Every structure is written in C-alpha cells, then in structure tokens.
Amino acid sequence: MKILVTGSNGFIGKNLVEKLNELKDYEIITIDKENSKEELVNGVICADFIFHLAGINRPKNDAEFFEGNTGLTEEIISVLKENNKKTSILITSSIQAELDNAYGKSKKGAEDALLAYGVESDAKVFIYRLSNVFGKWCRPNYNSAVATFCHNIATGEEIFISDPSKEMTLVYIDDVVRNLVRTMNDKNAKLGYITVDVEHKITLGEIVDLINSFKNSRADLMIPNMGSEITKKLYSTYLSYLPEDNFSYPLKMNVDSRGSFTEVLKTADRGQVSINISKPGITKGNHWHNTKNEKFLVVSGNGVVRFRKLGSEKIIECRVSGEKLEVVDIPVGYTHSIVNEGTADMVTLMWVNEVFNSEIPDTIWLEV
Incomplete structure (x- = not known):
C-alpha cells in the first residue's frame, strides 16, 4: 500500500512518517516544501491513501494562507479528478477554521474543497480539526505554547503568560498519530469531521508550573505523578527539549x-x-x-x-x-x-x- 504524506518534514508529518516506517507495512511517499510540483503530482497519482498535512500558518501575507492551505488542497483534488482517481484523503485542519480570520478561512476553504471532492467522487474523506498539538519535534517560539514553554524553561530563557487561568485543550502527538493511522486502516471509519479520542484540559498556569517542576526535579529529585496522563506526556515532551549538553545531572x-x-x-x-x-x-x-x-x-x-x-x-x-x-x-x-x-x-x-x-x-x- 502506497501512502502519500504531504508536509512530511513538519511536526505532525515527521511523527506520522516515523510511525508508518515502524509499522513496516507501507511504501511511503514523502512530500514537503523542498519537493517539486511534479513530484507532488506523481505522488498524488501513485498513492492509495493521502495524508495531507502540509499547510501555511506563518506567512508573509494573508494571501499565502489561501495559497498554501485552500489552494494546495484544491490542487491535489484537481490532480485526482484529472486522473479519474477516487483516493481517500485525510487532512489535518484547525479549530481556527471556525474563526473569522485569514488563517481560519483558509483552513475552512480546504475543508470545504475536500468535502465537495468526497461528494463528487464518492471518495472517503476525513478531516481532523486539531486543537493545540504538543509533543516531541514541535518547533518552539513558533505556534505552540507548550513547545515554547518546554524549550525556554529547559534552556533558562524567559517565558511570558498573559493569562495563567486561560484553559487550553491539548492533544498529544502520539494520540494524534494513533488516530490518523487507525482512521486509514478502518474500513468503517467515520467520514467527514473526526476528533482525536483523547483530549486534555489544562490551564496555561498549570502547564508552566508542571514544566518548572520537571526542571526543578534535578535538584529536589521529586518525580511528578506519572499516573496523570497529561503530566506524563508533558514530562516526555519537556525532556525532548533538553539542550544536547545537558542530558545528565549530578547527584549529591x-x-x-x-x-x-x-x-x-x-x-x-x-x-x-x-x-x-x-x-x-x-x-x-x-x-x-x-x-x-x-x-x-x-x-x-x-x-x-x-x-x-x-x-x-x-x-x-x-x-x-x-x-x-x-x-x-x-x-x-x-x-x-x-x-x-x-x-x-x-x-x-x-x-x-x-x-x-x-x-x-x-x-x-x-x-x-
């Protein structure tokens, strides 16, 4: 089975590709911004299933939102139609698709294009509207508060929280990847909009307090309660941001x-x-x-x-x-x-x- 993953070098894409490689059951076609349009077209034509994860979230101007989100999705669909393909497609969207801003509108446009393709071609289409995804390999100081907190606290840099009481809905990268793979393999998977089956509610202040406790554990030796799923996942995430010259620490x-x-x-x-x-x-x-x-x-x-x-x-x-x-x-x-x-x-x-x-x-x- 040939699997196309767009945005393969991104946060979610990299984790998904590594999981698919681990499973050893698939031939993976990886496409990222370094690949040519011809490589994208060939990958779309050859694929038996498409994970469309590529997108734009930090453009130079609003027009790039629509080009990289709505436009790229429409381009993939156009290739499928031109080649009479009914390939199943799963895309990762954002909860911001519900908002009235350029990014949200561009993600909503991609969703609408995919849903229309599913109706016209009778292909299976899946849309994951993701909330705040966190975990290893997420880029700090970009668009993830958790990644930024983990990186800055691990490296001794300052962090800023405007409202510690603000509640966040987090989804962990391993849970996201597990859901994506399961959806691909489930012949009876729900079509259209899908949510990750494990979400975590936690305030910004609680996140920062936990991450600070992880750093302090090298001195006070106190290991947090790993019976808490969100604590365990945040701890694993924090360790992935340790500077390479700071993996070890002395004991008294x-x-x-x-x-x-x-x-x-x-x-x-x-x-x-x-x-x-x-x-x-x-x-x-x-x-x-x-x-x-x-x-x-x-x-x-x-x-x-x-x-x-x-x-x-x-x-x-x-x-x-x-x-x-x-x-x-x-x-x-x-x-x-x-x-x-x-x-x-x-x-x-x-x-x-x-x-x-x-x-x-x-x-x-x-x-x-």
Whole structure:
C-alpha cells in the first residue's frame, strides 16, 4: 500500500512518517516544501491513501494562507479528478477554521474543497480539526505554547503568560498519530469531521508550573505523578527539549569511610529510591522502623542482611549477591543490618515507602 504524506518534514508529518516506517507495512511517499510540483503530482497519482498535512500558518501575507492551505488542497483534488482517481484523503485542519480570520478561512476553504471532492467522487474523506498539538519535534517560539514553554524553561530563557487561568485543550502527538493511522486502516471509519479520542484540559498556569517542576526535579529529585496522563506526556515532551549538553545531572553523594549513600529520586506518594555503596567488611543499618518499610536489592557484590525481631534473640540471615538478583523486604519491628562480606564494593538499590522526614525519621538505633 502506497501512502502519500504531504508536509512530511513538519511536526505532525515527521511523527506520522516515523510511525508508518515502524509499522513496516507501507511504501511511503514523502512530500514537503523542498519537493517539486511534479513530484507532488506523481505522488498524488501513485498513492492509495493521502495524508495531507502540509499547510501555511506563518506567512508573509494573508494571501499565502489561501495559497498554501485552500489552494494546495484544491490542487491535489484537481490532480485526482484529472486522473479519474477516487483516493481517500485525510487532512489535518484547525479549530481556527471556525474563526473569522485569514488563517481560519483558509483552513475552512480546504475543508470545504475536500468535502465537495468526497461528494463528487464518492471518495472517503476525513478531516481532523486539531486543537493545540504538543509533543516531541514541535518547533518552539513558533505556534505552540507548550513547545515554547518546554524549550525556554529547559534552556533558562524567559517565558511570558498573559493569562495563567486561560484553559487550553491539548492533544498529544502520539494520540494524534494513533488516530490518523487507525482512521486509514478502518474500513468503517467515520467520514467527514473526526476528533482525536483523547483530549486534555489544562490551564496555561498549570502547564508552566508542571514544566518548572520537571526542571526543578534535578535538584529536589521529586518525580511528578506519572499516573496523570497529561503530566506524563508533558514530562516526555519537556525532556525532548533538553539542550544536547545537558542530558545528565549530578547527584549529591554522602560519602564517608564506610562507602556512600545517594538519593536518586523521590515521589510524593510512592516513596524514594537510593543507592548505597558499602566497602568490604562494612556493616550498615542496625536500626528498626515503626511504619517505614524498605526493599533492598544488591546489584553488585556479596553480603548478608540480618534481622532480629524486637524482644527476640533469634537472628535471621538472608544472603544477597549481584550474581542472583533478589529483593529483600525489611519488615517493621525488626532491627536489621546489611554487611558486605565480599572483597569489592557492594552496591545496593534501596526503596523506602516514604520520603525521608528529619522531623519524623522513624529510625531507631538497635544492634542486631
């Protein structure tokens, strides 16, 4: 199946082309502004399905809106008619098609031309009126507030919000692409106007607060709630705008003669993760907790975790090794220790069910 994608180097086009390449079921014809009119015509004639994503949204004058939006759509339709083709076409339009401005009118003109083509030729036509699309590869400081916020906050540049309380309707690029591909493959897909099946309502102020929290997480180690779909998608989007020389960041290592202890990440509701490194022969722990619970996972080295229930003299031992990954749960009410019995540093991944609170440490010293 031959698929034509116009605007293939644009934000949506690039993401769609990569998804189609990943699926490996299609021969993809890519057309962008660098291609000639002849290449466009040949692509239209050869295609079994057309994704018409190309358009103009930042012209030198209003006339370019109509040339690049309405005019290009009419040109594609004209080629199909001249060659007696009834190829299905899907176009991405904009919610601004409802507005009385040059851009909106040019997008509405493209919609009307496509709908007329569907009636005249009995071809399947699909129109996605997209709201604010966000995600990786979107151009910042252009026509996407989310892209601009992510880029500017990641690079330390200023941002400006005229009204933090203004509510936005966002659609994520992966959801858009999934919908486009599904529509193409669904023989019973609804014709005409279609909406993306997942939308997110969020204010400009909330968007900026979240993105700032992503940047701050390198210092405070707090990871936001990834159970929230909009938070997860905005976080992924933010990371895609990190400067290439800023992918990594240091952690504070608490080092002494016994080894080191380093906090890696924290969450408001899922506790925190740390890395403990013990030198050979070193014992750490010898304390117990009332409510706090931990999980130990030795990933390198060899040792033993020892437990003793308060009020009992019985000592329980659990051998641990990086050669056999095994999680050890630390029950409350048991004093416990971990000993490096090997000849090299022992590295332990530790999870605790709460972020450390110095006012309520819930850590009572008692030798095993």
